[in-house]
Amino acid sequence: MKFQTEYGEVEITVNAIRRLVYLAVLETYGPISIGSDNWFSRWFSSEEGKIKVEEDEYGHLKIDIFVEVEFGTKVTEVGKNIEENVIHKLRAFANCENPEVNVHIIGVR
Template sequence: MKFQTEYGEIEITVNAIRKLVYLAVLETYGPISIGTDNWFARWFSSEEGKIKVEEDDYGHITVDIFVEVEYGTKVTEVARNIEENVQHKLRTYANIENVDVNVHIIGVK
C-alpha cells in the first residue's frame, strides 16, 4: 500500500500490516491463540504468519483472522472486540481506512 505525502511516497508492506493486526489481536481480551484454515501453515508458520492479509488493485484491504477463544467468554463479543481493535490500530498507525476484518472462531479452549 502506497501513500503520497508532501515529502514523498510511503509504502507499507503487507508484512507490516500483518504485524499490526497480530499486535491488535494480542491486546484484545479473549483470544487464546491464532490459527489458520490451512493445515500446512498451522504447523510451519509463525503466529503472525497465520493472519491472512490481501490487498486489491484499488487499495482495499481484507484481513482474515482465525482464533481460538477462551472458554466462558462471549464469542460474538470477542470477535467484535478483535474487529474494532484491528480497525483502530490500522487507522491510527498505518492511516488505513478502507479495510474489512473477518474474524473466524476456529475453536474454544
C-alpha cells in the same frame, strides 16, 4: 500499500500490516491463540503468518484472522472487539481507510 503525505510518498508492506494486525489481536481480551483454517498451516507456520492480508489494485485491504478463544467468553463479543481493535490500529498507524476485517473463530479452549 502507498499513500501520499505533504513530505512525500509512504509505502507500507503487507508484512508490516500483518505484524500490526497481529499486535492488535494480542492486545484484545479473549483470544488464546491465532490459528489457521487448515492443518498444514497450523504445524508449519508462525502465529503471525496465520493472518491473511490481501491488497487489491485499488489499495483496499482484506484481512482474515483465525483465532481460538478462551472458554467462558462471549464469542461474538471477542470477534467484535478484535475487529474494532484491528480497524482502529490500521487507521491510526497505517492510514488505512475502511479495511475489510474478517474474524474466524476456529475453536474454544
